[in-house]
Amino acid sequence: MTPEPDAPDDPDDGAADLTRLVLTLIGSRHSVAPKRLLAPGPDATQLLQLVDAAACAPDHRGLRPWRLVRIADHQRDALADLFEACTRERMADDDPPAGADDIARSRDKAYRAPTLLLAVLKAEPADPEVPLIERAVTLGAALMNLLLAAHGLGFAAMLTSGRAVRSARFAQAMGLATGEQAVCFVSIGTAAVGQRRGRGSAADYLGDWCPGAAGPAR
Numbered sequence: 001m002t003p004e005p006d007a008p009d010d011p012d013d014g015a016a017d018l019t020r021l022v023l024t025l026i027g028s029r030h031s032v033a034p035k036r037l038l039a040p041g042p043d044a045t046q047l048l049q050l051v052d053a054a055a056c057a058p059d060h061r062g063l064r065p066w067r068l069v070r071i072a073d074h075q076r077d078a079l080a081d082l083f084e085a086c087t088r089e090r091m092a093d094d095d096p097p098a099g100a101d102d103i104a105r106s107r108d109k110a111y112r113a114p115t116l117l118l119a120v121l122k123a124e125p126a127d128p129e130v131p132l133i134e135r136a137v138t139l140g141a142a143l144m145n146l147l148l149a150a151h152g153l154g155f156a157a158m159l160t161s162g163r164a165v166r167s168a169r170f171a172q173a174m175g176l177a178t179g180e181q182a183v184c185f186v187s188i189g190t191a192a193v194g195q196r197r198g199r200g201s202a203a204d205y206l207g208d209w210c211p212g213a214a215g216p217a218r
């Protein structure tokens with residue numbers, strides 16, 4: 001029997017379009033290093049759209065276990081000073097200690113990308129049902145949503161961390177509360193060029209449960 005042709009307003013067409021759109025968006029996103037992220041970054045309205053997208057992440061018991069700290073343009077010198085202080089502290093016992101090149105490199109990172117956010121993970125208030133790993137998953141999902149939304153709006157972005165971000169000095173300067181942990185920067189801007197890196201295939205990640213056996217080989 002010949003199948004009926006699809007009606008023009010077949011709702012399945014819309015679903016197929018959406019699937020294609022979502023998979024294309026996800027499959028075409030790639031990170032672009034902060035030093036290659038140029039102006040313009042998202043405007044105030046677009047930035048809120050990105051954060052709204054981040055807020056759609058799965059969140060066990062609705063704890064909202066993350067926040068984003070925006071580093072304004074006029075705060076870049078202060079951030080450079082902070083990076084310099086963290087580098088000097090970290091390398092104080094090195095032989096030789098931090099030199100002019102180390103300092104210049106660390107300061108330079110404060111001036112990259114038109115939009116710079118710090119992602120913070122919140123462990124408090126404690127909830128016995130939601131361990132830190134689950135909160136971190138929520139933050140990761142939120143950041144992924146944000147990266148995808150940025151990509152959808154035509155921007156490029158990248159997550160970066162580094163030893164300074166994990167230091168006590170940094171946490172104190174950023175005003176992090178007890179139970180808060182700086183995780184990474186989110187740099188957003190416009191990319192002149194970008195290269196998508198190779199990805200693993202689904203088979204690298206997906207396996208069946210075989211009791212006692214190791215997961216898929218890498």
Ligand SMILES: Cc1cc2nc3c(=O)[nH]c(=O)nc-3n(C[C@H](O)[C@H](O)[C@H](O)COP(=O)(O)O)c2cc1C
Pocket residue numbers: 029030031032158159160161162183184196197
């Ligand atoms: C929390 C976090 C921190 C990261 N920090 C760095 C970093 O400091 N330097 C770096 O080169 N990549 C870092 N990455 C990896 C990049 O953000 C990026 O995911 C990686 O280069 C792969 O590129 P892709 O997003 O195009 O797949 C980090 C990733 C995550 C999730």
